[in-house]
Amino acid sequence: MTVVRRKTAGRKAAASTAGRPAAKPAKERILDAGEQLFARNGFYGVSVRDITEAAGVDVALVSYHFGGKRELFAAVFRRRAEMLNPERLALLEEVRRSALPGVPALEDIVNAFTYPMLERSARGGAGWKSYFALVAQVNNSPEWGPVLMTEHFDPLVERFIAVLREALPGCDAREVYWGYQFLTGALTLTFAETGRIDKLSGGLCRSSDLDSVHQRLARYVAAGFRALCTAAAPAPHGARSKTRRSALRKIPRRPP
Amino acid sequence: MTVVRRKTAGRKAAASTAGRPAAKPAKERILDAGEQLFARNGFYGVSVRDITEAAGVDVALVSYHFGGKRELFAAVFRRRAEMLNPERLALLEEVRRSALPGVPALEDIVNAFTYPMLERSARGGAGWKSYFALVAQVNNSPEWGPVLMTEHFDPLVERFIAVLREALPGCDAREVYWGYQFLTGALTLTFAETGRIDKLSGGLCRSSDLDSVHQRLARYVAAGFRALCTAAAPAPHGARSKTRRSALRKIPRRPP
DNA sequence: ATCTTGATTCAACGGACGTTGAATATTTTT
DNA sequence: AAAAATATTCAACGTCCGTTGAATCAAGAT
Numbered sequence: 311m312t313v314v315r316r317k318t319a320g321r322k323a324a325a326s327t328a329g330r331p332a333a334k335p336a337k338e339r340i341l342d343a344g345e346q347l348f349a350r351n352g353f354y355g356v357s358v359r360d361i362t363e364a365a366g367v368d369v370a371l372v373s374y375h376f377g378g379k380r381e382l383f384a385a386v387f388r389r390r391a392e393m394l395n396p397e398r399l400a401l402l403e404e405v406r407r408s409a410l411p412g413v414p415a416l417e418d419i420v421n422a423f424t425y426p427m428l429e430r431s432a433r434g435g436a437g438w439k440s441y442f443a444l445v446a447q448v449n450n451s452p453e454w455g456p457v458l459m460t461e462h463f464d465p466l467v468e469r470f471i472a473v474l475r476e477a478l479p480g481c482d483a484r485e486v487y488w489g490y491q492f493l494t495g496a497l498t499l500t501f502a503e504t505g506r507i508d509k510l511s512g513g514l515c516r517s518s519d520l521d522s523v524h525q526r527l528a529r530y531v532a533a534g535f536r537a538l539c540t541a542a543a544p545a546p547h548g549a550r551s552k553t554r555r556s557a558l559r560k561i562p563r564r565p566p
Numbered sequence: 567m568t569v570v571r572r573k574t575a576g577r578k579a580a581a582s583t584a585g586r587p588a589a590k591p592a593k594e595r596i597l598d599a600g601e602q603l604f605a606r607n608g609f610y611g612v613s614v615r616d617i618t619e620a621a622g623v624d625v626a627l628v629s630y631h632f633g634g635k636r637e638l639f640a641a642v643f644r645r646r647a648e649m650l651n652p653e654r655l656a657l658l659e660e661v662r663r664s665a666l667p668g669v670p671a672l673e674d675i676v677n678a679f680t681y682p683m684l685e686r687s688a689r690g691g692a693g694w695k696s697y698f699a700l701v702a703q704v705n706n707s708p709e710w711g712p713v714l715m716t717e718h719f720d721p722l723v724e725r726f727i728a729v730l731r732e733a734l735p736g737c738d739a740r741e742v743y744w745g746y747q748f749l750t751g752a753l754t755l756t757f758a759e760t761g762r763i764d765k766l767s768g769g770l771c772r773s774s775d776l777d778s779v780h781q782r783l784a785r786y787v788a789a790g791f792r793a794l795c796t797a798a799a800p801a802p803h804g805a806r807s808k809t810r811r812s813a814l815r816k817i818p819r820r821p822p
Numbered sequence: 823a824t825c826t827t828g829a830t831t832c833a834a835c836g837g838a839c840g841t842t843g844a845a846t847a848t849t850t851t852t
Numbered sequence: 853a854a855a856a857a858t859a860t861t862c863a864a865c866g867t868c869c870g871t872t873g874a875a876t877c878a879a880g881a882t
Binding site for chain 4: 335336337367368369370371374375
C-alpha cells in the first residue's frame with residue numbers, strides 16, 4: 311500500500327548522475343555482465359539472476375531482450391565474433407596479397423590468424439579478455455563447441471586453411487588440418503589464462519603476458535607445420551622409426 | 567501402510583541376475599556415471615540426481631560416499647590421474663635412461679608425455695575417453711584448472727620440463743615453459759573430441775582418430791620447441807623482422 | 823543369537839532456478 | 853497532445869537443486 315518506490319527513483323538518479331556503468335542501454339549491459347560471468351563459470355555455472363544483478367537490471371529483461379538464457383549465451387558469443395572476424399579475414403588477405411606473386415611466409419599467415427585476437431585480449435579491455443576466455447571454454451566443450459565455433463568461426467578457418475595450403479605446396483591436406491587443430495588448441499588454452507604457467511615457471515612466465523605468446527606462437531606453429539609436411543608422404547608405416555618406436559611400450563588393456 | 571516394497575526386491579533381482587552394470591559397487595558406479603556426465607556438461611551442467619539415476623543408485627549416496635557434489639567431482643578427477651601419471655613418469659625416465667649418456671630426442675620426450683594418454687583415450691575404454699574430455703574442460707576452466715590440474719599434474723609436468731631442458735641445452739627456460747603450454751593446449755583440445763576437425767576437413771580427418779594425433783603431435787611440438795630455442799636469444803626486439811613486422815597493423819583501441 | 827557397523831532407502835527441507843504475465847514507465851510516432 | 857510502441861518492474865509460478873536425518877537392510881563380529 312504505502313510502499314515507496316525507492317528502487318525506480320534511485321536507479322534513475324544513479325543512472326543519470328552517479329555511476330558510469332549505467333550509461334549503456336540495458337541490453338548491452340546484460341551482454342557485458344553475461345560475458346564476464348559465463349567466461350568465469352560457464353553456461354550452467356551462472357544464473358540469470360547473477361547476470362542481471364551484475365548488470366543492475368531486472369531479471370525479466372533477459373527473457374524480454376534475448377528470449378532466454380541460452381539465446382543470451384549465443385548472443386554473447388556472436389557479438390564480438392562479428393567485430394573480430396572480418397578484420398582477421400582482411401588481414402589474412404592483406405598478408406596474401408602483399409606476398410604476391412609468391413606465397414606468404416607461414417609465420418605471417420599464422421599471425422594474421424592469431425594477432426587480432428592476442429592484441430585485443432591484451433589491450434582491448436576487460437570485455438575482450440573475458441570473451442576470449444569464454445571462447446577457450448566453448449572450444450573445448452563437447453556441448454557448445456560444435457555448435458558455436460562452427461557457426462561463427464568456420465568460414466574464416468576454411469579460408470585460413472586454404473591460404474596455408476597455398477603456402478605448403480605438395481603437403482597432404484590432412485597434415486594441414488591437424489596442424490590447424492594443434493594451433494587452435496594452443497591458442498585457446500592461452501586465452502583461458504588459468505595462471506598455471508605462472509605457477510609452473512615460478513613466476514618466470516605469466517599467463518596474461520600475451521605479447522610473449524605473440525612473439526612465440528607463430529614461430530612455434532610454423533615450424534610444426536613444416537615438420538608435418540616434410541615428413542614421409544602418406545606412407546603410414548615404416549621409416550623414421552626413431553620418433554615412433556624407440557622407447558614406447560604397449561599399455562595393457564583394462565581387465566574386463 | 568500397505569505399500570509393497572517393489573523397488574528393493576526389483577533392484578536386487580536385477581542386480582544379481584539380469585543386468586551387467588550392477589556388478590560394481592555403488593561408489594564406483596557413481597564415479598563412472600559422474601565421469602561420463604561431467605565430461606559432457608561440466609560440473610554445473612550435471613545434477614546429483616542425473617548422476618545417481620545414471621548409476622542406478624539413490625541420490626543420497628553421493629553425500630554419503632563422497633561428502634558432496636564438489637568432492638565427487640574432485641574424486642572423479644583424481645581417480646584416473648593416480649592410475650595414469652606414475653606410468654607416464656616411468657616412461658619418461660625410461661626414455662631418458664635409454665638415451666644415456668646422451669639426451670633423448672625431443673620427439674621421444676613429448677611422446678612419453680602424450681602417448682599414455684592418447685593410447686588410453688583410443689583403446690582404454692569409454693571411461694578413459696570421458697575422463698580425458700573432462701581434463702580438456704578442466705584445463706581450460708579458470709575455476710577448476712588452477713586447482714585440479716595443479717594438484718594432480720604439476721609434479722609430473724615439472725619433471726617433464728626438466729628433461730626437456732636437458733634436451734635443449736642453452737635454451738632459455740621461458741621458451742620451454744611456453745612450448746609446454748602450447749603442447750598441453752594442443753593435446754587437451756584433441757581430447758575434447760568436439761568433432762570440429764571432422765566438419766572442417768569434410769571427413770578427411772576424424773577427432774576420434776587419436777592414432778593420427780599420435781603420429782603427428784610429437785613431431786609438430788618438437789619442431790616448435792626447436793624453433794623457439796634457435797630463435798634469437800633473449801633479445802626482445804630486432805632481427806627476424808620478417809616474422810613479426812611484415813603485414814601487421816595496429817588495432818585501434820576501443821572508444822572509451 | 824545378538825550386537826555392531828557400514829550401506830542403502832525414503833521423504834522431506836529450504837532455497838535457487840528460468841520463465842511468465844500483468845502492470846507500469848518511458849520513448850517514439852502520429 | 854494523444855496514441856502507439858517499446859522498455860522496465862514486480863510478483864509469482866512450478867520445477868529442480870544439493871543435502872539431511874531417520875529408518876531399513878546386509879553382513880561380519882562377538
